[in-house]
Amino acid sequence: MSKRLVGIDLGGTNIRAALAESATSHGPRSERRSPAGESPESVVAACVATALDACGGEKPDGVAVGIPGPLNPRTGVVFAAPNLGEWDHVDARRLFADALGCPVAIQNDAKLAGYAEWVSGAGAGTENMIFITVSTGIGAALIFDGRLYGGAVGASGEIGHLKVGGDAVCALGHRGCLEAVASGTAIGKNARDAVARGEKSSMSSLDAELIDGQAVNDAAQAGDSLARRIIGDAGGVVGTAIGSLINLLNPEVVVVGGGVMDAGELFFDPLRQAVAATAVEVSARACRVVAAGLGTDAGLAGACAWAWKNFS
Amino acid sequence: MSKRLVGIDLGGTNIRAALAESATSHGPRSERRSPAGESPESVVAACVATALDACGGEKPDGVAVGIPGPLNPRTGVVFAAPNLGEWDHVDARRLFADALGCPVAIQNDAKLAGYAEWVSGAGAGTENMIFITVSTGIGAALIFDGRLYGGAVGASGEIGHLKVGGDAVCALGHRGCLEAVASGTAIGKNARDAVARGEKSSMSSLDAELIDGQAVNDAAQAGDSLARRIIGDAGGVVGTAIGSLINLLNPEVVVVGGGVMDAGELFFDPLRQAVAATAVEVSARACRVVAAGLGTDAGLAGACAWAWKNFS
Numbered sequence: 075m076s077k078r079l080v081g082i083d084l085g086g087t088n089i090r091a092a093l094a095e096s097a098t099s100h101g102p103r104s105e106r107r108s109p110a111g112e113s114p115e116s117v118v119a120a121c122v123a124t125a126l127d128a129c130g131g132e133k134p135d136g137v138a139v140g141i142p143g144p145l146n147p148r149t150g151v152v153f154a155a156p157n158l159g160e161w162d163h164v165d166a167r168r169l170f171a172d173a174l175g176c177p178v179a180i181q182n183d184a185k186l187a188g189y190a191e192w193v194s195g196a197g198a199g200t201e202n203m204i205f206i207t208v209s210t211g212i213g214a215a216l217i218f219d220g221r222l223y224g225g226a227v228g229a230s231g232e233i234g235h236l237k238v239g240g241d242a243v244c245a246l247g248h249r250g251c252l253e254a255v256a257s258g259t260a261i262g263k264n265a266r267d268a269v270a271r272g273e274k275s276s277m278s279s280l281d282a283e284l285i286d287g288q289a290v291n292d293a294a295q296a297g298d299s300l301a302r303r304i305i306g307d308a309g310g311v312v313g314t315a316i317g318s319l320i321n322l323l324n325p326e327v328v329v330v331g332g333g334v335m336d337a338g339e340l341f342f343d344p345l346r347q348a349v350a351a352t353a354v355e356v357s358a359r360a361c362r363v364v365a366a367g368l369g370t371d372a373g374l375a376g377a378c379a380w381a382w383k384n385f386s
Numbered sequence: 387m388s389k390r391l392v393g394i395d396l397g398g399t400n401i402r403a404a405l406a407e408s409a410t411s412h413g414p415r416s417e418r419r420s421p422a423g424e425s426p427e428s429v430v431a432a433c434v435a436t437a438l439d440a441c442g443g444e445k446p447d448g449v450a451v452g453i454p455g456p457l458n459p460r461t462g463v464v465f466a467a468p469n470l471g472e473w474d475h476v477d478a479r480r481l482f483a484d485a486l487g488c489p490v491a492i493q494n495d496a497k498l499a500g501y502a503e504w505v506s507g508a509g510a511g512t513e514n515m516i517f518i519t520v521s522t523g524i525g526a527a528l529i530f531d532g533r534l535y536g537g538a539v540g541a542s543g544e545i546g547h548l549k550v551g552g553d554a555v556c557a558l559g560h561r562g563c564l565e566a567v568a569s570g571t572a573i574g575k576n577a578r579d580a581v582a583r584g585e586k587s588s589m590s591s592l593d594a595e596l597i598d599g600q601a602v603n604d605a606a607q608a609g610d611s612l613a614r615r616i617i618g619d620a621g622g623v624v625g626t627a628i629g630s631l632i633n634l635l636n637p638e639v640v641v642v643g644g645g646v647m648d649a650g651e652l653f654f655d656p657l658r659q660a661v662a663a664t665a666v667e668v669s670a671r672a673c674r675v676v677a678a679g680l681g682t683d684a685g686l687a688g689a690c691a692w693a694w695k696n697f698s
Contacts, residue, residue: 144668
């Protein structure tokens with residue numbers, strides 16, 4: 075009889091779980107609200123309940139959990155997960171294994187989304203891939219020589235603090251880093267600042283606190299030129315960073331995902347132009363830059379694929 | 387009987403060869419001037435003569451050649467090698483194999499220097515290492531999960547064009563890239579510009595064309611404050627880039643080599659400070675930043691180690 079292997083995508087807003095059905099497919103999702111901010115034990119209990127839903131009440135034989143923060147998959151320790159609350163050096167794998175009574179693998183959620191894009195999405199069939207997700211923050215996953223790359227303690231992929239110049243400061247206080255300039259958060263802030271300076275925009279009629287990345291995209295899609303410029307500038311900065319990574323890592327494909335990609339060509343066209351202006355010829359010719367293929371399902375699909383890889 | 391395996395370090399100035407004696411050691415070097423600028427066939431003939439010297443006139447059983455330019459080790463094609471002359475998409479492995487009558491592996495010279503530092507130098511014993519060489523240009527070699535990483539077509543390691551901000555322009559016309567700001571070439575240019583602007587310095591007595599990276603280091607070692615500031619600024623920019631790479635790649639060690647390291651702590655102390663200001667805590671704690679251990683022998687040692695790895 076085949077094993078019951080479950081992937082869990084643990085987010086700050088929702089918990090999703092599904093049964094892995096092959097290396098590249100999974101069953102229907104179970105979902106509930108994430109009790110983020112409560113104790114790690116409460117969050118784990120909600121994950122266990124969601125996993126049991128996905129298994130029809132049966133005990134799973136192996137579970138992989140995607141967690142939003144840096145963690146060491148070898149030791150099972152989560153260094154931090156600010157979107158979940160106080161997860162400061164928590165032995166998360168042990169918490170999950172004790173509560174589930176089966177082997178558990180934990181992995182960073184952006185890495186799993188990238189892994190899913192590599193196994194069955196826009197990067198399928200390659201050996202060397204970079205996945206970049208541009209949302210509230212900016213993260214990356216790296217596939218080198220046909221394997222998900224972790225690094226010394228599994229903390230690789232922190233591309234958000236890549237220096238790209240400029241004076242903006244990110245949440246950690248780093249000046250001129252990618253996340254401070256080009257994340258969804260930065261797009262919202264740049265729009266609020268521009269409106270406050272009196273720049274002409276349809277967003278001027280909104281209360282300042284309503285001007286976030288989504289509102290800027292809505293305005294841009296409706297033709298607002300300030301919103302279009304801000305999104306285009308962000309695309310250019312991300313594209314310059316991607317060009318630098320193409321030079322360093324010579325990947326076959328760069329897959330770009332995350333909420334900011336909802337802006338479509340307003341973001342992606344200047345991104346591609348900046349890649350072309352930055353990447354050296356040999357590596358540029360060897361590399362495609364494409365939109366992610368799995369959308370918001372990538373994290374759950376990656377957790378299921380990771381469960382299959384580790385426990386099938 | 388053991389095989390005669392030879393490593394060749396083909397540079398724009400000199401050709402060096404030696405017999406590999408183990409995975410980590412080699413015999414005495416043979417050396418001659420490089421006929422750079424002549425045809426690839428002439429350069430290859432000089433390499434063959436140097437290799438035969440290293441073998442005492444006997445035919446080698448396998449040879450690895452380090453070449454100063456981007457190349458694809460799988461196809462054997464050198465994309466470009468400006469320091470050697472017109473090597474535009476030259477099938478170098480075939481040229482060498484035909485002239486030597488034995489199996490040949492080619493590899494980029496900076497990658498081989500990094501490989502040597504990993505096998506027997508400052509990065510020995512690690513699984514994940516970044517090697518950065520700061521000389522006329524700036525290059526890198528990457529060890530991921532215990533293997534030298536090449537990328538899609540072997541062109542990885544081009545860190546010289548990483549955007550770090552500022553207005554300086556590199557030889558390829560990229561604005562604000564690492565090489566334009568912090569290479570030995572940039573250090574010389576920054577000093578010439580400062581002297582031309584009338585800044586006070588012992589270098590003011592030199593003809594402008596004599597103010598190169600070496601002259602700036604000489605002045606700095608003698609206490610010249612302009613020279614010290616220029617070298618320190620370069621160290622800070624390289625350190626910021628290294629901090630970004632530590633965040634992205636979470637290595638166990640970053641090994642820094644190349645001629646600019648002759649400046650010692652004047653370069654390395656601001657480099658370390660910039661790393662500390664840039665790297666996130668989890669990855670910074672997992673990573674040492676150290677000076678290269680093999681000096682100018684690294685390229686030859688790497689070629690010998692590569693011959694041993696490929697043909698022993």
